[in-house]
Amino acid sequence: xxxxxxxxxxxxxxxxxxxxxxxxxxxxxxxxxxxxxxxxxxxxxxxxxxxxxxxxxxxxxxxxxxxxxxxxxxxxxxxxxxxxxxxxxxxxxxxxxxxxxxxxxxxxxxxxxxxxxx
Amino acid sequence: xxxxxxxxxxxxxxxxxxxxxxxxxxxxxxxxxxxxxxxxxxxxxxxxxxxxxxxxxxxxxxxxxxxxxxxxxxxxxxxxxxxxxxxxxxxxxxxxxxxxxxxxxxxxxxx
Numbered sequence: 001x002x003x004x005x006x007x008x009x010x011x012x013x014x015x016x017x018x019x020x021x022x023x024x025x026x027x028x029x030x031x032x033x034x035x036x037x038x039x040x041x042x043x044x045x046x047x048x049x050x051x052x053x054x055x056x057x058x059x060x061x062x063x064x065x066x067x068x069x070x071x072x073x074x075x076x077x078x079x080x081x082x083x084x085x086x087x088x089x090x091x092x093x094x095x096x097x098x099x100x101x102x103x104x105x106x107x108x109x110x111x112x113x114x115x116x117x118x
Numbered sequence: 119x120x121x122x123x124x125x126x127x128x129x130x131x132x133x134x135x136x137x138x139x140x141x142x143x144x145x146x147x148x149x150x151x152x153x154x155x156x157x158x159x160x161x162x163x164x165x166x167x168x169x170x171x172x173x174x175x176x177x178x179x180x181x182x183x184x185x186x187x188x189x190x191x192x193x194x195x196x197x198x199x200x201x202x203x204x205x206x207x208x209x210x211x212x213x214x215x216x217x218x219x220x221x222x223x224x225x226x227x228x229x
Contacts, residue, residue, distance in 0.1 A: 033217065042221035043162070043205070056216060090161055094217075105150050105209045107217055109161035 002027065004110035006091050012116045013081050021076040021113045025093030032074040033094070033107060034066060038087040049074055081117045088112045119144055121218045124206050128224035135196045139223050141189040141206030150209040151182055153191045155202045156222065162205055196227045
């Protein structure tokens with residue numbers, strides 16, 4: 001079974017540009033989560049999509065946005081890039097329905113997209 | 119107060135040592151609990167779920183105290199390969215699962 005896949009693996013941009021990151025969840029998973037992890041820091045929750053809708057949003061400015069497509073894949077867009085946006089962006093997927101004992105709420109992560117803003 | 123708080127670390131231990139990590143969570147409605155492991159510059163991976171009765175997986179033992187809203191992870195006979203950041207994770211069902219990660223505790227196991 002294919003895991004969560006993210007692209008690109010690495011991305012280098014300059015200040016003010018836009019970045020688009022992509023994520024394909026595990027087959028059958030309908031929820032997709034995005035996290036930002038700056039070097040040496042913990043995971044900061046960005047966005048949660050489920051069934052094509054944004055379900056929750058972390059404490060990030062509006063220039064961080066995304067969407068989820070009908071096939072449950074997702075895209076994260078970061079506009080007007082700033083130096084501090086340099087980080088590892090992690091996507092995770094999970095089942096939405098089901099019981100906790102069935103593992104429905106276990107997140108499986110992709111390998112991440114490393115964004116560098118110069 | 120953070121929703122999930124962990125020992126600040128880092129923990130530096132010799133091989134063979136026993137080390138314990140603690141975690142507290144603020145939302146009493148939390149339903150599921152996990153420990154994830156994250157190696158340097160890699161993605162987090164599920165280490166083990168934490169059940170109310172406590173559970174063990176080889177050298178790893180996880181315990182949950184719902185009354186105190188406290189989770190622990192015990193690693194016995196530490197190995198060099200255990201060096202990583204350990205993330206305490208709490209999940210609650212809000213019509214879909216809301217998952218909250220702690221900041222993590224860094225462990226260094228030395229020969």
